[in-house]
Amino acid sequence: MLTEKGLNYGNLPKGLLKFHKEEGRAKMPVEEHLLEGAEYAKDSEGKVNLHFTVSPEHEPEFKKKLAELLPEYEQKLGVRFVITYSQQLKSTDTIAVDESNQPFRNPDGSLLFRPAGHGALLRNLNSLESDIVFLQNIDNVVPDKLKPKTTSSKKVLGGVLLSVKEKVQELFDKINRGEVENSELRDFLAKELNTEMPSGATREEMIAKLDRPLRVCGMVLNTGEAGGGPFWCKNQDNSVSLQIVESSQFDTTNESQMKIVKSSTHFNPVDVVVFKKDLQGQKYNSLKHVDEQSAFISSKSKDGKALKAMELPGLWNGSMSDWNTIFVEVPAITFNPVKEVNDLLRDEHRSS
Secondary structure, three states: OOOOOOOOHHHOOHHHOOOEEEOOEEEOHHHHHHHHHHHHOEOOOOEEEEEEEOOOOOHHHHHHHHHHHHHHHHHHHOOEEEEEEEOOOHHHOEEOEOOOOOEOEOOOOOEOEEOOOHHHHHHHHHHOOOOEEEEOOOOOOOOHHHHHHHHHHHHHHHHHHHHHHHHHHHHHHHHHOOOOOHHHHHHHHHHHHOEEOOOOOOHHHHHHHHOOOEEEEEEEEOOOOOOEEEEEEEOOOOOEEEEEEOHHHOOOOOHHHHHHHHOOOEEEOOOEEEEOEOOOOOEOOHHHHOOHHHOEEEEEEEOOEEEEEEEOOOOOOHHHOOOEEEEEEOOHHHOOOOOOHHHHHOHHHOOO
């Protein structure tokens, strides 16, 4: 299974492993994303934009496989795929330290820099020109029998996003005409955008809360899977808003916090749709909406030696903490990740 003499799975990215067998052939996750994209990301001209972030060493094989697959799927689905790629920027890597907080050095004496977690991918997202982007892990795919429920859920999230965006646009138009009182503005932020402003907030501060990137996050019932959960959080400006919080962000010595964590019912399976442009159609600079204080230190090892590594604020955690946020419960069947090979034995990944 692992070496070049066989399936070579030890050297392939997860997107190119064979997950599902249907119609007499084995399908890879990248194929499932082609099928999903054709269902909910097709424009009026039949074009489907898909973007994959891959490691440099895997990009050539990714491109080769997709070049082989695209003619067949474009003919079968009646669409035209536009595939783009990016890599996690080396400039976002962070220096590692040893247990004494001294720079960790490789055997040749050079400093060790490590990828700074999925928060580094905010730069990749920021560079995309599309106004609406669906975010999903490569391994969260299903066979054809479950695709209708999955794609229907994606359409709901996208519909909620557009509905809220239209309401924000209508309110801004009224603000520009001088037709909105501060009380109406405060109520809109609370009821539509889940943001409670402090009593002393100025009109300008409340308008600034409206003029932010927007995201709608699918939430599934928590059945014991690891993942970030939905919580109300107090921000540095004393406003209160919805946030996705990872376990590493909690103070485990705080009894009241841990009581809240243990009673939580849902979590986010990286099922997010975002609107990246402002009311004038210009891209927001997402890097200005990051909570830099939510970076954290993780414990890792290299060559048998313990090290500490700093990770940037998580992509859907601290990196999007200053986004307007909506949570929507989605069916649990939409969450079917493959984190280890035995996950493929679950009924959800069986073709029949």
